[in-house]
Amino acid sequence: MFHKEGAKTILLGVAFTAIVLLLSDRLIDIFWLKKALQISAFLILIIILQFFRNPKRKVLLNENQILAPVDGKVVVIEEVYEGEFFKEKRLQVSIFMSPINVHVTRYPMSGIIKFSKYHPGKFLVAWHPKASEENERTTIVVENNTFGAILYRQIAGALARRIVNYAEEGMQVVQGTDAGFIKFGSRVDLFLPLGTPISVVLNQKAIGGKTIIATKE
Template sequence: MFHKEGTQSILIGTVITAIVLLLSDKFIDTNWIKMTIQISMFALLIIILQFFRNPKRNFILNENQILAPVDGKVVVIEEVYEGEYLKEKRIQVSIFMSPLNVHVTRYALSGLVKFSKYHPGKFLVAWHPKASEENERTTIVIENKTFGEVLYRQIAGALARRIVNYAKEGEQVKQGEDAGFIKFGSRVDIFLPLGTQINVVLNQKAIGGKTIIATKLNE
């Protein structure tokens, strides 16, 4: 199953591959050159298909849990000051996505979208400390009855040149559903209330919609 954001890229890749295969078969007589070109084109098409894959996952809704919004590796767990919207200290959990990860962004929790804004910016490598504030990004805030307002950011990286965000202010969203897509490697930051029980550790592999990032506030 492939994500709808990949429809154009997959179609173009398939057409180009078919044309190259036909032309190489017709005009190239040296077998090893022909085979090298054809194998390379098939490999490129497979990479495109792999990048836009959207595996079906069954979600169990839970108001007391924050699920991983993306596949990747947990690279940041720290207390920071969030100054764009919340303007208070929060626990930041960041997940880095390599080009090999599934790049679908999923809602980490159900609730009401209170804020959704796109910011143009730089394309620093996604793990750079200033990427969260200086890179091209989107900021989304979801209000949830258990956690209050939770902010997350989709952040472009050195290779990511397009961020797709489906969140619209005023709409109700459901945990686990598609929230957007980030093309070619990036990162997602989640800003949770202080006192939230964090259930992941640094360098842990996270699976979008499956891994429990955090649970309800400590009593």
């Protein structure tokens, strides 16, 4: 299964591969060169398909848990000052997504969207300390009765050139469902209330909609 945001790119990839196969058969007589071009076209198509894959995942809804919004590696767990919405100290958990990860963003918890804003910006590498404040990004705040308001931020990386965000203020959203997509390498930051019990450790592999980031008893 593939994400809808990849439909156009996948169609272009299929068309490109078909054209390379057709033209190489008709115009190139050198066997090794013909096969090299054909194999290269197939490899490009495979890369496109794997990037836009959207595996179905059964999410166990739990209002006492915050789930990973994306696949990737936990690279930050620390107290920071969040200056855009909360304007106070929060507990930040960041997940870095490489180009080979699934790039679907999922809602980390059920609740009401209280804030959703897109920011144009730079394309620093996603692990750069300033990426959260200076890169192209979206900021989304979800609120429920268990955790109150939490913020997650989709951040473009050096290769990412498009962030898709489906969250709109006032929406009622369900934990683990499709919240958007980030094309190519990127990062997602979570900002949780201070004192929230964290269930992951640095360098742990996270699976969107599956890995428990935090639990509230």
